[in-house]
Amino acid sequence: MKITLDEIQAFVTVVDVSSITAAAQQLGQTVSAISRTLTRLEEKLQTTLLRRTTRRLELTEEGQAFLEKARDIIASVENTEEQMTDRSAQPAGRLRVDAATPIMLHVVVPLIAGYRARYPRIQLELNSTEGITDLLKRRTDVVLHIGPLKDSTLHSRRIGSSCVRVLASPSYLATRGTPRRLADLASHALLGFTQPESLNEWPLLDENKQPLHIRPSLRSSSGETLRHLALQGNGIVCLSDFMCCDDRKSGRLRQLLRRNTLEVRQPINAVYYRHTVIPARIASFIDYLIEHLPENGFDA
Template sequence: MKTTLDELLAFTTVVDSGSITAAAEQLGQTTSGVSRALSRLEEKLEVTLLQRTTRRLELTEEGQAFLHQARKIVASVEEAEEQMALRRQRPAGRLRVNAASPFVLHVIVPLVPGFRALYPEIELELHSSDQIIDLIEQRTDLAIRIGPLRDSTLHARPLGSNRLRMLASPGYINAHGHPTSVENLSEHSLLGFTQPDSLNQWPLRHAMGLNWPITPSIKASSGETLRQLALEGTGIVCLADFMTAQDRAEGRLVQVLEAHTVDVQQPIHAVYYRNTALASRITCFLDYVSEQMKL
């Protein structure tokens, strides 16, 4: 049976304080509890560490030799605890974040300078993936997921939401005109996703419901690829506001079928595998991103 830290701490405290009673008071334990810890330690080591008399405790030769190592172990644990406390105050270490490439490019990358200024000791790693990954397999601390969550084994923290809009470039509109109705979309070039099919259900109000299934003229796995295609005047696309806000503000993309568009807010979550309190480097990143997304 292996020696425990409580037993080592009982031993060193008894030696330092001069008695079992004083050690018990210092450790906030009972005298009998400290005495039993010492007895267990001696049984495990199969040596006598302290000679007990009615007046005093005296280290044996074995006890003197063991005391040096015991002090080093206790000091190492205390130093490690101090380091963890320091990291809570000044978060440090590697933070590996996974998100779809459009979210990395349009949301996280602009926030990196401010985040690094606040937390220079965090080693940030950004991984882009347009597919859902296994966090444990990819050794990832957290991932950003957009849309409804499907994996109930993950802990999730909401970061915000983003509206979906149908958009096209002025060049495309000049060449092909605005679609005049939802049904009129069949006469236009539509840009959609390779998967999942749910992303090709556009939030448009029509006689049969509130979603319009499209047949894409061009498909891509990445929203950023579809954005670039739309900017080139290739067709009409349905994308979230977080990746098109600047394009709309500067007139590179314009909304179409606005009167028919259902106000759908895509939820954005950070997901992670944790059953205990989050590491401070993860918490401060989530707090920072969440706060900036509200601005």
């Protein structure tokens, strides 16, 4: 007896959400139906894919090997369905986009109304992950990433760039004074990231002519949290223009040590799994971003 696509989909969903109950809710089925599907799949394959206990699910070695093939099968079916639709029709289907909260709020969200008006048949899902996103595991179509790329199994298109600057609010500067020299920062509250530590490297040269690595007195994993902390007068921060350009223009944040600041421009890329032919729904979104984002960077 041959395995079915529904059985493969049930297995992958259970693994992705780490729960038969959650998978049943996501797929609109009962828990018992999903459980029976998994059992039937294992019987057909004549192997155990998942070790199930009352507290957790764990992939067997055979299950891990099958999972990789199962993901390829699902991706292939989705791409085939899309390529076989009427080429004259607008792009359609579900599009899952992931980005860190600042990129989602300041880059993506302002463009969503226009994108949906142009492509009404696209069903958008917008998710925010602060760390590195596994496109296959999270079933994500496009990840917006700022900074250098490392994974060669993925494809990317540059959609923009953004400078980083040292900033503080007028209320903070009125209370603590304005630093005029690099050494003055030692007496100020510095806001930084919990991880990666490379984000605490500011575009200022230290006494050894190396980029200044700060020791934050207050840390956060989110750039958006740091932005709000700076706006509320909690300290000095180093953030990218794509999220703070309007704050600078309005005077809510002021750039510090301008003459000492190096031009550090971070690339912003749309990252997606390497397909032979990029699906139309993915291409439509990336093209729209490139069309509507500033050509010369967010500092323009």
